[in-house]
Amino acid sequence: MQPDTLAMDAAGYLSIAGIRVADLARRYGTPLYVFDLETLDRRLAAYRVPGLPVPVDVYYAGKAFLCTAMAGFLADRGVGLDAVSGGELFTALAGGLDAARIVFHGNVKTPLEITQAVEAGVGAVVVDSLDELGPLAQEARRQGRTVPVLVRVTPGIEAHTHAFIRTGQYDSKFGFALTGGLAEAAVQAVLAEPALRLIGLHSHIGSQILDLEPFVANVEVLMGFSRHLARRYGWWPQVLDVGGGLGVRYQPEDDPPPTAAVLEAMARAAVTGTPAGREPPRLAVEPGRSIVAEAGVTIYRIGAMKTVPGGRRYWAVDGGMGDNIRPALYQARYQALVDGRRGPPEETVTLAGRYCESGDILIQEARLPAAAVGDLVVVLGTGAYNYAMASNYNRVPRPAVVTVRNGTSRVWVEREGYSDLLRLDRPWEPW
Numbered sequence: 001m002q003p004d005t006l007a008m009d010a011a012g013y014l015s016i017a018g019i020r021v022a023d024l025a026r027r028y029g030t031p032l033y034v035f036d037l038e039t040l041d042r043r044l045a046a047y048r049v050p051g052l053p054v055p056v057d058v059y060y061a062g063k064a065f066l067c068t069a070m071a072g073f074l075a076d077r078g079v080g081l082d083a084v085s086g087g088e089l090f091t092a093l094a095g096g097l098d099a100a101r102i103v104f105h106g107n108v109k110t111p112l113e114i115t116q117a118v119e120a121g122v123g124a125v126v127v128d129s130l131d132e133l134g135p136l137a138q139e140a141r142r143q144g145r146t147v148p149v150l151v152r153v154t155p156g157i158e159a160h161t162h163a164f165i166r167t168g169q170y171d172s173k174f175g176f177a178l179t180g181g182l183a184e185a186a187v188q189a190v191l192a193e194p195a196l197r198l199i200g201l202h203s204h205i206g207s208q209i210l211d212l213e214p215f216v217a218n219v220e221v222l223m224g225f226s227r228h229l230a231r232r233y234g235w236w237p238q239v240l241d242v243g244g245g246l247g248v249r250y251q252p253e254d255d256p257p258p259t260a261a262v263l264e265a266m267a268r269a270a271v272t273g274t275p276a277g278r279e280p281p282r283l284a285v286e287p288g289r290s291i292v293a294e295a296g297v298t299i300y301r302i303g304a305m306k307t308v309p310g311g312r313r314y315w316a317v318d319g320g321m322g323d324n325i326r327p328a329l330y331q332a333r334y335q336a337l338v339d340g341r342r343g344p345p346e347e348t349v350t351l352a353g354r355y356c357e358s359g360d361i362l363i364q365e366a367r368l369p370a371a372a373v374g375d376l377v378v379v380l381g382t383g384a385y386n387y388a389m390a391s392n393y394n395r396v397p398r399p400a401v402v403t404v405r406n407g408t409s410r411v412w413v414e415r416e417g418y419s420d421l422l423r424l425d426r427p428w429e430p431w
């Protein structure tokens with residue numbers, strides 16, 4: 001739920017990695033995204049499980065949070081990347097990630113993105129539609145390369161999660177359904193193309209999944225399909241990329257299975273599903289949220305408070321849906337703390353944002369100690385899909401991203417200024 005180094009002293013003052021939240025707010029301003037590097041390292045380390053029956057390679061899902069320094073951090077820690085756009089690929093390369101450790105995704109890949117991916121020499125392109133096969137093969141031939149490919153299948157598994165972020169059912173804009181011979185036709189098409197080399201299959205079943213079973217079912221389905229392809233075409237996967245999706249604790253009642261348990265169960269399913277005479281495929285995983293969500297918090301300052309007729313109490317802060325769209329988009333729920341206010345919750349408050357929209361509510365019914373205008377509120381678990389989905393709605397500049405470790409802080413992304421808002425604008429000309 002919160003960074004591992006988050007602490008509250010006897011007076012209720014909060015710190016992360018030994019730095020007072022108030023000092024971070026003073027130095028960098030608010031709203032402010034703060035990432036605890038120690039927590040990032042620990043969440044990554046959880047994916048390194050010794051003694052698994054098949055190797056598991058980690059490709060962090062950049063869509064959850066990516067910037068140049070984050071890419072550098074991943075490169076430094078020897079982790080790969082799931083990139084879903086030319087922009088993510090560009091950022092990853094700028095940050096020093098090895099292209100061979102990048103898996104390139106997208107249900108629509110523009111001609112430019114295909115050229116970028118082939119030129120960079122990404123470790124694999126995940127093929128999502130028949131329509132991209134021709135252009136991809138053509139580009140591979142033009143550059144005289146053979147491109148490693150994964151075919152993305154939709155395995156028809158219903159993971160229990162918010163419907164908006166479920167991507168594994170047959171009726172999905174992603175990949176090829178396993179029913180009706182669609183995925184098989186895609187495999188055939190790739191196998192028939194000499195400029196492409198089919199190294200494996202891909203399937204992502206959803207996000208914020210709090211059960212172990214759907215992950216195992218996903219591997220079982222992919223193994224079953226692989227056995228079919230082996231019988232039919234003599235082809236067998238070197239790798240099964242099972243996507244991301246492992247959930248985190250946003251609320252006290254959220255109870256995700258330990259990462260190691262999920263990896264062990266999936267690795268076992270890969271071994272069990274391998275017929276005699278074949279080598280079990282290695283697994284690839286693409287965790288996003290489970291690496292970054294809990295490492296990140298957002299610090300806001302309370303700007304206004306009121307009680308409306310009927311009794312509802314509002315605290316309004318200096319950020320909101322521009323830096324965290326998830327409550328408005330998914331009814332996502334967050335926990336918050338107030339800096340310097342120790343003690344039992346005394347108020348039930350609606351934590352509202354500053355954007356010009358009634359739906360800009362960060363937390364519906366937060367139970368918090370009494371506070372005052374000017375106090376800092378820390379919203380927990382905002383490391384994933386917050387900065388990544390931030391906008392300039394209302395022409396509000398986006399916050400800075402700061403990382404902390406052992407009493408020191410570093411800026412990973414500068415706060416936007418008003419001049420950034422005008423950077424791409426052209427002046428009015430009489431017209």
Ligand code: LLP
Nearest residue numbers: 061204207208243244245286287288289385
């Ligand atoms: N791999 C693929 C192919 C994906 O589509 C995703 C997420 C991931 C990996 C990473 O999943 P994670 O480990 O983070 O669950 N904006 C939504 C989440 C969208 C997830 C889309 N795909 C949110 O804020 O909850």
